[in-house]
Amino acid sequence: MISIKDVAKHAGVAISTVSKVLNHYPNISDETKKKVNQAIDELGFVPNSIAAALSSKQSGRIALLMNLTTQTQAIDEIGMQYMAGAIWQAEKLKMDLITVFFSMIRDKSVQELKTYFRSQNIEGIIVYGLSKDDTVLHELIASMTFKIVVIDAPIVNRTTSCVWIDHKQAQYEIAKKTILENNAKRILYIAGKRNGYVTDERIAGMEQLAEDLNLTLLIREGYFSELEARKLTFQYGAYKDAVVCASDLMAIGAMNALTEMDIFRPVCGFDGITLMGYVGKQMNTVRQNFFQISAEAVKEIRALLGDSEGREQKLGYELARMQYLDIIC
Amino acid sequence: MISIKDVAKHAGVAISTVSKVLNHYPNISDETKKKVNQAIDELGFVPNSIAAALSSKQSGRIALLMNLTTQTQAIDEIGMQYMAGAIWQAEKLKMDLITVFFSMIRDKSVQELKTYFRSQNIEGIIVYGLSKDDTVLHELIASMTFKIVVIDAPIVNRTTSCVWIDHKQAQYEIAKKTILENNAKRILYIAGKRNGYVTDERIAGMEQLAEDLNLTLLIREGYFSELEARKLTFQYGAYKDAVVCASDLMAIGAMNALTEMDIFRPVCGFDGITLMGYVGKQMNTVRQNFFQISAEAVKEIRALLGDSEGREQKLGYELARMQYLDIIC
DNA sequence: CTGTTAGCGCGTTCAG
């Protein structure tokens, strides 16, 4: 392996000089810069990031911590988008990104978690899929040991930022659209799982909407499960004018139930996943740019690793209508 | 940060002794081992893997190189399974795994690729989704600069292993099952994309089957696209007894076409993805354990990084029938 | 079985 020492010798300068041009320090004459770069080219020198990390004590390593539930694990479009966005942005910012699944840390204590991340020289963590029940992670966040960015949960402290869309508003708008389009009054809302941050936000949105439009609102917990949504729809669907679901997957369950009951009721989804197109039905959804959200999270980690304090960042979204041929073309 | 030096001092031993118990060297008395471990506990020492990597010149870092096509990108179940398996196994073997998408390296030259991986201190690479057209990657493999494991392509050299299921046999069996169950004679086979390794293998399987069962076989290229499969089925489906597809997504396209034409023909898929359950139809598929396959790939990388030479490894699979309620329960 | 010592490749003072 060829090191900066070789480059220095080849260019006829000191080691530190090479280091300085490598790291774009000021106060280096153009001439030496040229000499050094030429030597680098000629020797095919590749900087050793490990040595740099050791020396500078900055690994630039971050972890993407993904909580995929059993339900979403099957249809991982959203998770994949998050991962792709984070990986892409990390590469752009020259940071190392490793992916960690919740399952790998589920039965670790806070102390073990810290040890785990520290031994991996991880400086920052992005958390996706956090629920209010994940006490260990909440402790980790509160300990302020690492720079953390939480996606879709309103947690901020000195070393913690969050990035999310306004789920309350989004749920409000998309449900309103569906309800007005169909002139519905009695609504079945199949929520996600209580104690999830987004679930509670979305429920709040629905309650607001019910008040504003003077609706009869029945809220039931669907646990993000298609099967559960299916059952709930069988149970209540016939007596309602529309079914609003807190996830697309549950919306599929609801639609299938309605089809089997052979009745029509408008169904409203949420995530806006491509999968919907394959089911061959239509519905309104929010459209979030998961790729961009997680890219934003990486940028935020970077800011945190620099100087800045934790902060909250709300991102935008659109309303959309998903249908079969939209997708496959 | 507390280092082995501190531990050594605290335990009253030499630095190297600490290093040795850390790395489970032989020839350390139980007594000193105990002393050292106690010091480690008391001080809350966490080994610095970066320093270890620098010193030992072994980073233990591998890259998972994923080629997700536009089609599969939408429904990333398979990719996610691969990623999860690799990440899981890498953690078990205490290796660092970073994920890289083809898109990030698409327009790099071999030289740039080498530089990229070298600067990241990557010692081994797992390649998923390689096609015969990826010349740069083939050069990289041929250069034997890195230890590489290719998934689903029969490439082996001194530093390259491959891991795959027998696609020819799998396609043969699953199609045979479908065809015999339905007593079909005239078959439309919607293949993937020529020049893909698996595509050619699967076509060979179909040709073999056609010969063995004396079938009339029409082969068309579907490019793994649902839309293309849909078109082909509109075009030929009515004149055939069954449609065999080289992927589940194409099978969905075929099914939707048949539904719209309002005719029944048995359809046979391949991958066995969960998504099928959401479509609410039935078909035969192969069932591969993607998670296990990529875990195997990581193990193979590990072997390669040790002593062993490249080799080929065929994994098992099952036949299955996917249907709606299978999935959501 | 344990301790001493010399690097690994790079970043960073601090003199010149």
Next chain:
DNA sequence: CTGAACGCGCTAACAG
């Protein structure tokens, strides 16, 4: 603007 020298935390001979 440049260079010599030290140290990051650890591993790996080698000596005892």
